[in-house]
Amino acid sequence: MSERRDTGEAAQEAGEEVGGSVTALGSGPRTGGAGSGVSVNGDGQERPGDGRSDEGGGSTSGQEASGQAGSGSGASGPEAFGQEASGPGAGRGGGSRGGEAGERRRWRQAGVAAVLLGLVTVAVAAFSTPWHLIASGPPDPARDFTAAQIARSEAFDAATTLPSYLALAISLVIAGLLVATPVGAKLVAWLRGPWWARVILGVVVITALIQLVKLPLAIWVETLLRDYGLSTQQWGPWAADRLKNIGVEAALLCLTLLVLVALARRFRRWWIPAAAGAFALTIVVSFVYPVVFAPLFNDFTPMRQGPLRTSLLAMAERDGVPVEDVLVADASRRTTALNAYVSGFGATRRIVVYDTLLKAPQPQIELVVAHELGHAKRDDVLYGTFIGALSAALGAILLFLIFGPVSRRVGVTSIGDPRAVGAIMGLMTIGSLIMSPAENLVTRHIEARADLHALDLTQDPATFIEMQKHLAVTNISDLSPDAVEYVLYASHPSSPERIAMARAWAELNGVPVP
Numbered sequence: 001m002s003e004r005r006d007t008g009e010a011a012q013e014a015g016e017e018v019g020g021s022v023t024a025l026g027s028g029p030r031t032g033g034a035g036s037g038v039s040v041n042g043d044g045q046e047r048p049g050d051g052r053s054d055e056g057g058g059s060t061s062g063q064e065a066s067g068q069a070g071s072g073s074g075a076s077g078p079e080a081f082g083q084e085a086s087g088p089g090a091g092r093g094g095g096s097r098g099g100e101a102g103e104r105r106r107w108r109q110a111g112v113a114a115v116l117l118g119l120v121t122v123a124v125a126a127f128s129t130p131w132h133l134i135a136s137g138p139p140d141p142a143r144d145f146t147a148a149q150i151a152r153s154e155a156f157d158a159a160t161t162l163p164s165y166l167a168l169a170i171s172l173v174i175a176g177l178l179v180a181t182p183v184g185a186k187l188v189a190w191l192r193g194p195w196w197a198r199v200i201l202g203v204v205v206i207t208a209l210i211q212l213v214k215l216p217l218a219i220w221v222e223t224l225l226r227d228y229g230l231s232t233q234q235w236g237p238w239a240a241d242r243l244k245n246i247g248v249e250a251a252l253l254c255l256t257l258l259v260l261v262a263l264a265r266r267f268r269r270w271w272i273p274a275a276a277g278a279f280a281l282t283i284v285v286s287f288v289y290p291v292v293f294a295p296l297f298n299d300f301t302p303m304r305q306g307p308l309r310t311s312l313l314a315m316a317e318r319d320g321v322p323v324e325d326v327l328v329a330d331a332s333r334r335t336t337a338l339n340a341y342v343s344g345f346g347a348t349r350r351i352v353v354y355d356t357l358l359k360a361p362q363p364q365i366e367l368v369v370a371h372e373l374g375h376a377k378r379d380d381v382l383y384g385t386f387i388g389a390l391s392a393a394l395g396a397i398l399l400f401l402i403f404g405p406v407s408r409r410v411g412v413t414s415i416g417d418p419r420a421v422g423a424i425m426g427l428m429t430i431g432s433l434i435m436s437p438a439e440n441l442v443t444r445h446i447e448a449r450a451d452l453h454a455l456d457l458t459q460d461p462a463t464f465i466e467m468q469k470h471l472a473v474t475n476i477s478d479l480s481p482d483a484v485e486y487v488l489y490a491s492h493p494s495s496p497e498r499i500a501m502a503r504a505w506a507e508l509n510g511v512p513v514p
């Protein structure tokens with residue numbers, strides 16, 4: 001979920017992303033969520049086919065279960081709630097007596113759990129983020145980029161700014177309508193069938209309508225990418241990519257909401273199993289992403305035998321990071337942008353480079369892979385997934401807490417009512433948008449640490465800077481993002497910031513400053 005504009009590719013996603021965020025599947029720390037990965041360059045996951053919908057970025061990632069949402073006194077709906085959940089306090093005082101006092105008690109319990117889990121999540125993120133790396137000088141684009149390169153970057157930024165913000169505004173307006181008006185509930189009320197069929201149909205219909213509204217923006221962004229030579233796609237494959245991406249997100253959303261509604265129909269304290277389920281689903285989706293979802297969008301082949309592969313595997317060996325292979329993704333089917341990323345963890349962990357990158361000089365490719373080795377060595381995807389899973393669990397509890405006020409506005413009294421799906425989707429979108437600046441703040445530091453790792457491993461700041469320049473120029477990165485763009489979209493430090501850090505590293509290590 002989240003559009004990245006620091007690379008061309010990112011902007012591409014911006015268009016797509018719109019959808020992503022509404023379905024809210026991609027939120028969560030981008031380094032972790034569904035399909036997420038950590039890339040060298042600002043994206044890696046954002047595009048619908050690139051590895052994640054991190055976009056929505058994805059993956060950002062992965063809070064399938066509920067970006068945040070809310071719901072309140074959930075138990076008192078017209079739907080039947082058969083039994084209490086067994087949770088803290090479940091037996092105490094006859095929770096089954098229900099009534100207002102029981103509801104208030106359940107709400108307080110969920111509130112306490114939310115505060116505790118929120119503290120744990122913030123603590124894990126705060127302690128696992130490398131806040132202080134090395135002090136660098138101020139970024140200075142004019143030192144490393146020509147006036148023409150800077151002008152082109154500014155022109156591209158100017159062209160994509162409007163569609164990006166429009167996409168964001170539309171996401172917010174739609175989410176607002178779903179959360180603050182009965183429009184979503186009325187839509188689902190027209191649908192017929194058992195509750196589970198109405199949940200699925202509700203997700204499909206609302207997703208389709210949202211995507212229809214956003215389609216012109218997506219076409220606009222794709223047109224810009226072609227104008228600037230970043231997209232290599234024709235409209236047919238572009239539409240197929242988009243449909244696949246929407247399909248995957250809608251399927252995951254259906255699964256999430258079916259479980260959520262089923263739990264709410266069965267348990268008064270449904271937030272307990274919902275939080276556990278959200279946590280588990282985030283972990284599972286991130287784990288299987290490289291083998292289940294990524295192949296829907298790209299072909300991955302082991303890097304061809306040769307000096308490059310030998311050199312990369314030797315570097316991994318030297319680094320103490322066990323890597324069986326480096327995979328090459330056929331990214332050139334849709335983009336000219338350069339990138340690489342790590343996704344999965346444990347048995348599914350893989351380092352992937354775009355085939356577009358293979359045309360770069362070998363020392364630059366080695367620098368890119370050295371950065372990815374930094375992510376692998378620190379298990380950044382695993383930590384990101386864990387934080388994303390905690391956030392998803394927290395989102396499930398917040399949904400329970402907030403649904404009360406929302407229910408009055410949308411005219412649906414319980415999460416167990418299929419007519420609530422629109423409101424839940426809206427809350428998930430809002431939640432992931434709120435989380436996005438915090439995710440970016442964390443990932444920018446994690447990316448800087450991977451850069452430092454690449455410098456330590458290669459001892460070659462000159463090539464590092466060449467690589468950053470090459471990536472920035474090819475991907476038409478934003479060389480001086482304004483504050484709002486930086487906070488909202490920048491998952492990576494800007495290229496001039498990364499270059500400044502390489503110079504600081506050189507000074508610190510007594511290497512000639514390039």
Ligand SMILES: [Zn+2]
Pocket residue numbers: 038039040041371372375447450
């Ligand atoms: Zn990275």
